[in-house]
Amino acid sequence: AQSVTQPDIHITVSEGASLELRCNYSYGATPYLFWYVQSPGQGLQLLLKYFSGDTLVQGIKGFEAEFKRSQSSFNLRKPSVHWSDAAEYFCAVESSNDYKLSFGAGTTVTVRA
Amino acid sequence: DGGITQSPKYLFRKEGQNVTLSCEQNLNHDAMYWYRQDPGQGLRLIYYSQIVNDFQKGDIAEGYSVSREKKESFPLTVTSAQKNPTAFYLCASREAGGQSSYNEQFFGPGTRLTVL
Numbered sequence: 001a002q003s004v005t006q007p008d009i010h011i012t013v014s015e016g017a018s019l020e021l022r023c024n025y026s027y028g029a030t031p032y033l034f035w036y037v038q039s040p041g042q043g044l045q046l047l048l049k050y051f052s053g054d055t056l057v058q059g060i061k062g063f064e065a066e067f068k069r070s071q072s073s074f075n076l077r078k079p080s081v082h083w084s085d086a087a088e089y090f091c092a093v094e095s096s097n098d099y100k101l102s103f104g105a106g107t108t109v110t111v112r113a
Numbered sequence: 114d115g116g117i118t119q120s121p122k123y124l125f126r127k128e129g130q131n132v133t134l135s136c137e138q139n140l141n142h143d144a145m146y147w148y149r150q151d152p153g154q155g156l157r158l159i160y161y162s163q164i165v166n167d168f169q170k171g172d173i174a175e176g177y178s179v180s181r182e183k184k185e186s187f188p189l190t191v192t193s194a195q196k197n198p199t200a201f202y203l204c205a206s207r208e209a210g211g212q213s214s215y216n217e218q219f220f221g222p223g224t225r226l227t228v229l
Contacts, residue, residue: 042222
């Protein structure tokens with residue numbers, strides 16, 4: 001069965017600074033990977049996804065993620081954080097058998113002025 | 114605008130009562146999903162349905178039931194057998210047809226259920 005680990009429960013970053021959120025997955029086949037963002041009390045919005053091809057994936061809101069098979073990682077990055085990026089971020093892997101998503105526990109990002 | 118609607122946004126229930134959460138989508142997606150979200154635990158799959166009149170249990174189905182009589186609707190009933198039902202519930206949908214760059218799960222805004 002697939003699984004996802006997000007090692008950082010909470011990250012605080014200054015506005016304008018860079019951000020990196022870690023994600024490690026466990027999956028036997030080629031992984032299909034996603035990053036979602038959730039504002040308090042809201043649903044999830046897709047930031048980006050990796051299916052195949054270029055291992056550096058560009059998403060919305062200036063986010064990017066890099067797939068590294070050797071490290072089983074799919075870390076999310078943003079060069080310069082805005083106050084509106086304060087939210088909870090979830091990494092997920094999709095099963096190729098039944099297209100079910102397995103989510104990490106999430107990383108809460110706080111942005112300080 | 115295509116999307117997923119969930120109602121109500123907030124729901125209060127007395128212990129021992131069943132309650133049904135609504136999920137409707139107009140994306141013409143075949144697959145629909147119900148998740149439960151608790152602080153610090155991410156999202157856990159309750160039930161999913163790949164096609165009308167068929168559904169499967171997810172990881173935490175005990176105390177929940179679903180139906181899928183129409184493509185656009187996938188209601189979730191939280192029964193009195195669910196020991197700790199207070200949580201945030203999210204519905205999602207996805208196109209069927211395998212994995213491709215076009216297939217991702219789209220989420221509704223969620224329903225917060227509180228048992229009094």
